[in-house]
Amino acid sequence: MSQKRIVIIGGGFGGVKCARTLRSQLRKGDAEVILFNSENHLVFSPLLADAVGSSLNLQDVTVPLRQLLPDVICRMEEVYSIDPAADCLEYKGHDGLPRQLHYDHLVIACGNISNLNVVPGMVDHAFPLKTVGDAAVLRTQVLSRLEKAEVCDDDERRRWYLSFIVVGGGYSGVETAGEINDLVRSSRRFYSNIREEDISVTLIHSRDQLLPEISPSLREFAREKMAGAGVTIRLNARVQLATGEGVGLAGEFIHGGTIVCTIGSTIAPMVERLDTPKQKGRLLTDPDMRLCGSANVWAIGDCALVINALDGEPSPSTGQFAERQGRQCAQNIVRLMGGEPTRPFSFRVLGQLCSIGGHNAVAEMFGFKLSGFWAWFAWRGVYLFKLPAWSRRIQVGFDWAWLVLFPRDLSYLKTEVTDRVMHAHYEAGYYIFKQGEVAMNFYVIEQGEVEICRASAEHPDGEIIATLGPGSFFGEQALMDNRPRSASIRARSTVEVIVMGQNVFTSISKTLAPLRSALMATITRRTPNVWQERPRVRAALKEFDLADFIEPAPEPLLLPTETLIEVTRRFGESDEPLFLVSTDGDRLEGMVTLTDLLRAQANGLGRETPLSEFMIRQPATLSATDTCLIAAAAFREHGHKLLPVVRDGESLGIVGVIRARKLIARVMQVVGPPAKPAATSATVHDSSSEAVV
Numbered sequence: 018m019s020q021k022r023i024v025i026i027g028g029g030f031g032g033v034k035c036a037r038t039l040r041s042q043l044r045k046g047d048a049e050v051i052l053f054n055s056e057n058h059l060v061f062s063p064l065l066a067d068a069v070g071s072s073l074n075l076q077d078v079t080v081p082l083r084q085l086l087p088d089v090i091c092r093m094e095e096v097y098s099i100d101p102a103a104d105c106l107e108y109k110g111h112d113g114l115p116r117q118l119h120y121d122h123l124v125i126a127c128g129n130i131s132n133l134n135v136v137p138g139m140v141d142h143a144f145p146l147k148t149v150g151d152a153a154v155l156r157t158q159v160l161s162r163l164e165k166a167e168v169c170d171d172d173e174r175r176r177w178y179l180s181f182i183v184v185g186g187g188y189s190g191v192e193t194a195g196e197i198n199d200l201v202r203s204s205r206r207f208y209s210n211i212r213e214e215d216i217s218v219t220l221i222h223s224r225d226q227l228l229p230e231i232s233p234s235l236r237e238f239a240r241e242k243m244a245g246a247g248v249t250i251r252l253n254a255r256v257q258l259a260t261g262e263g264v265g266l267a268g269e270f271i272h273g274g275t276i277v278c279t280i281g282s283t284i285a286p287m288v289e290r291l292d293t294p295k296q297k298g299r300l301l302t303d304p305d306m307r308l309c310g311s312a313n314v315w316a317i318g319d320c321a322l323v324i325n326a327l328d329g330e331p332s333p334s335t336g337q338f339a340e341r342q343g344r345q346c347a348q349n350i351v352r353l354m355g356g357e358p359t360r361p362f363s364f365r366v367l368g369q370l371c372s373i374g375g376h377n378a379v380a381e382m383f384g385f386k387l388s389g390f391w392a393w394f395a396w397r398g399v400y401l402f403k404l405p406a407w408s409r410r411i412q413v414g415f416d417w418a419w420l421v422l423f424p425r426d427l428s429y430l431k432t433e434v435t436d437r438v439m440h441a442h443y444e445a446g447y448y449i450f451k452q453g454e455v456a457m458n459f460y461v462i463e464q465g466e467v468e469i470c471r472a473s474a475e476h477p478d479g480e481i482i483a484t485l486g487p488g489s490f491f492g493e494q495a496l497m498d499n500r501p502r503s504a505s506i507r508a509r510s511t512v513e514v515i516v517m518g519q520n521v522f523t524s525i526s527k528t529l530a531p532l533r534s535a536l537m538a539t540i541t542r543r544t545p546n547v548w549q550e551r552p553r554v555r556a557a558l559k560e561f562d563l564a565d566f567i568e569p570a571p572e573p574l575l576l577p578t579e580t581l582i583e584v585t586r587r588f589g590e591s592d593e594p595l596f597l598v599s600t601d602g603d604r605l606e607g608m609v610t611l612t613d614l615l616r617a618q619a620n621g622l623g624r625e626t627p628l629s630e631f632m633i634r635q636p637a638t639l640s641a642t643d644t645c646l647i648a649a650a651a652f653r654e655h656g657h658k659l660l661p662v663v664r665d666g667e668s669l670g671i672v673g674v675i676r677a678r679k680l681i682a683r684v685m686q687v688v689g690p691p692a693k694p695a696a697t698s699a700t701v702h703d704s705s706s707e708a709v710v
């Protein structure tokens with residue numbers, strides 16, 4: 018048998034179990050197993066609430082995939098599309114460029130993602146709890162609220178700081194509310210200004226009982242115990258909006274300084290793009306977990322809708338089911354490779370466990386019901402046993418034992434790097450940043466010019482797609498989208514830039530409306546969906562020779578000493594939209610457009626004001642060696658109808674000008690007018706995009 022390639026997307030409960038089972042049942046020579054995951058660890062989500070409540074360290078709820086799966090090829094890259102017809106998937110490589118990989122079998126186990134859009138305002142004001150990052154941020158929020166409350170001398174504000182609202186009465190909502198309640202109330206003794214009655218933890222649930230999955234007597238026990246511990250439980254209450262001050266219910270507003278949202282999930286974009294039958298956003302599968310109609314693509318866990326052959330019901334979105342599907346899916350792949358028939362997924366639930374805070378839990382296992390301390394003890398034992406690595410089991414056991422003797426840890430770490438605004442200088446040819454690098458800063462060009470270079474399959478060493486000059490900025494898009502740089506920026510001449518760290522950029526762009534508008538306008542301008550036929554336009558622009566478009570600069574070249582009234586006369590006598598400025602008739606010193614002239618007059622400048630005071634110094638220029646592709650990008654970026662062409666960025670010797678009108682007319686001749694925009698998401702991952710980094 019030739020070696021097969023089995024690819025798994027997702028290193029959660031389902032994907033990890035599948036990979037481990039495959040490795041234990043197949044020899045290395047029979048198949049290589051490749052697992053893609055966005056992070057380099059498995060998240061043990063049942064313990065996330067413990068991490069929020071400081072019962073566990075954040076590290077304890079993760080297990081490193083590489084150590085967990087020694088014989089599996091682990092790739093920390095994101096898959097963003099699958100082509101089942103070609104048995105191929107596309108993923109984002111280390112440098113941000115798309116790459117393809119073929120497979121013999123593909124297992125989709127990518128779970129789902131939080132969706133705070135379920136209630137207006139949640140996205141802006143609520144904390145989700147799905148990843149370790151979410152747990153870290155929420156823990157920091159809770160502890161920093163305690164610190165703020167301690168030093169606040171306004172009683173009402175202090176109570177607001179100490180009001181925590183958890184939305185959703187399922188397992189994660191109940192466990193999170195219980196943990197936050199325990200953390201805040203048990204830590205009160207370390208804060209001299211916080212009184213018991215200042216604290217409130219409210220759990221809001223839209224149904225008439227918490228924990229719908231477990232039996233009524235246990236639900237009632239959970240409700241009573243939590244209420245006794247100080248959690249206010251609001252049943253039959255639907256949150257209709259969230260604001261910075263709290264949440265709105267029908268006819269009522271609950272104030273709270275921290276809102277946690279445990280409801281709402283949606284499918285990952287990769288699953289959404291997959292053209293295959295879905296139900297409620299989950300991938301529909303055949304009984305053996307293969308995608309409907311597919312011979313070699315399987316789907317398991319939260320992203321799949323798998324019918325349980327035991328009761329004919331769809332499997333719930335739980336870790337227990339994901340894990341079992343992972344194992345049975347691997348067994349089916351092995352059967353198929355051995356020429357045997359596959360089996361339908363079938364699983365009897367082992368039990369339900371939920372911790373409710375205050376060393377209490379509710380549990381239903383093997384038909385037995387348990388509640389209170391012994392249920393809590395069983396809960397801890399089961400999860401300790403279920404952690405997939407001995408090192409983590411020992412660590413978690415130790416952390417839990419530690420809490421018997423010592424209080425919860427109240428320190429929280431600030432993770433922001435020291436932020437700054439600074440000037441930087443680059444010599445021509447130096448890179449300011451490279452494609453694929455993590456985005457850290459935003460840049461504004463003070464002097465000089467930069468080139469935007471993008472590497473692609475066609476141009477592995479990078480192709481210059483645009484240039485930017487003084488006053489332009491770059492680096493905003495990757496910062497705002499929180500993704501790696503999509504192109505490199507290289508100094509074209511000596512360049513001076515202002516560099517803003519991410520936090521400074523975020524706070525200024527949020528508060529300073531003009532900057533925000535400029536950013537939005539630039540992003541819109543740089544978004545590459547203007548011409549649906551762009552590949553043909555690009556091809557045409559590459560074919561053209563810039564020299565064919567260069568014509569003499571508008572006559573005359575103006576002197577920087579000419580007065581406002583003289584410049585007004587020049588425009589009156591000419592149809593040109595702008596004039597170039599030069600003292601010696603060779604070196605470009607500036608440029609003046611009709612808009613600059615009107616602005617100077619509107620600003621009340623005197624008739625004798627010299628041109629040097631209102632011209633554009635260091636205007637955007639093209640160099641004689643540039644391509645027409647760069648010229649087109651420069652016209653789009655700067656919005657001028659005409660751009661000067663110079664010998665090079667250092668000498669600035671005037672060669673002539675290029676008119677946008679002529680370039681566009683030539684493009685139209687070759688490719689025809691732009692097609693009507695189609696309703697397609699194809700541009701989202703278009704690697705040839707001109708959008709800036």
Ligand SMILES: Cc1cc2nc3c(=O)[nH]c(=O)nc-3n(C[C@H](O)[C@H](O)[C@H](O)COP(=O)(O)OP(=O)(O)OC[C@H]3O[C@@H](n4cnc5c(N)ncnc54)[C@H](O)[C@@H]3O)c2cc1C
Nearest residue numbers: 027029030031054055062063096127128318319335336337
């Ligand atoms: C707070 C909380 C508490 C919970 N408590 C319990 C509990 O007590 N008991 C229980 O049974 N269940 C519990 N669950 C539910 C359980 O965690 C999920 O049902 C389970 O994790 C689903 O497993 P999965 O393998 O389908 O997906 P996940 O565990 O979500 O893993 C999916 C993985 O795929 C990765 N991924 C996604 N898209 C891509 C891509 N395009 N490329 C590469 N990688 C990708 C993700 O980064 C992730 O690591 C809880 C969930 C939460 C959030």
